[in-house]
Amino acid sequence: MTEIRYTQDHEWVRLEGDIAVVGITAHAADALGDVVFVELPEPGREVTQGEAVAVVESVKAASDVYAPLAGRITESNADLESSPGNVNLGPEAEGWFFKMSLANRAEFDALLDAAAYAKLVEEA
């Protein structure tokens, strides 16, 4: 069974066993507009929670993507380099950014659940 959590920075985190898959939410992708470039972290990089690790650029502007948890990057979605528009097509599917191992499971549990995130978007 997969579990999904969200961050205040409009990222989603899906737990698949010991690995967390990370991307930006549909709300964030829509707000950014057409994504034309992404810069992804190198696998093997150790990251702290909240560290800027990736960049997403739309026609309009550049935004940072943060590590939602402490851990180590295990994989980046290389398809996004040639097809950055996948972030708009499937922000919570083929538009994933990177995968990472978790240093501390409690950090995941402390993130927003779907209801809390929906409330955040609604209040924004």
Place this chain on the structure above:
Amino acid sequence: MSETLLTTPLDTLHRERGARMVPFAGYAMPVQYPMGILTEHLHTRDKAGLFDVSHMGQATLKGPDAIATLEKLCPGDIAGLKPGRQRYSLFTTESGGISDDFMVARVGEDELFLVVNAACKDADFAHVATQLPVGTTLTRHEDRALLALQGPLAAAVFARHAPASAAMKFMDIADLDVIGLGRVRATRSGYTGEDGFEISIPGDRAEAFARALLAEPEVAAIGLGARDSLRLEAGLPLYGHDIDTTTSPIAAGLTFAINKRRKMDWGFLGGLVMRDELDNGPSRLRVGLRLEGRAPAREGAEIARPDGTVIGVVTSGGFAPSLNAPIAMGYVPAADAVDGTELAIIVRGKPLPARVSPMPFVPHRYFR
């Protein structure tokens, strides 16, 4: 503190069409519609796009001294402008900079029609007003909307509504009848690099006119986001970014706007400063830059030589949808401004290889 934004006569229409509205020069303006900037941009290059540019300043300068008054403030040949013709010009400053760029058209023997940038309009019109002799008047047209219909199919679409427009060529101006809507003032010009028209129409008829154009299958509503990427690809400078009071027309690559006759006496604001700059050569120049890779470089990014020496700054930059690649404009020393020169733009601390490129990046397709 929230400041009340002005709205254009098309405000209701923008919101009805799902536009994302943003503050721009004191107005609530559509930055994009649900189609998105990328598709809006490509649609304009492929078919026709309708832009609301009603925030821009429109005015009539009329009287026996209208031409002489304007010629004091700009380096253009206004006296030589034939009735029915339009020209691009610049308001210059005493120190040889640019206080705005604008379009001027001659609509009568002693009558000029001006269109200036929204953010500069109050200052521009106040500036002109200080020069007015008795008998010459400046009248602002705050009651008029301005729509731009741009793209390779714009002329065919507009001719269905205003048949007389078919006879116009690039930079012509004419007062025309639009079927069912009466008189409008149209120029065959715009700021996208495409053929098209800018149409001035009384505000109370603008929405009906916009709806009629948007009902045409070729036409989509286009926001300010795509307007910016279109003009960037066309190599056209944006006031407040690529040109301002610190950039001279010569450094900006706008020397063409300094008319030959006007160079006889340099009798306009900042003229003598510009004469010296032309004689000695400008120290820096506005250039186009094409980056390797896909990462865009934005306004404010530093431009460096391959050895790392910072030599300039990006004044406009972004992703060019028609080229599927990032492009930028910026200023560099004249010695580094030669087409093909290898430079780098520093983005997030990393030098991205870039090359000085001729502009326009995408060829103009005006109807001459």
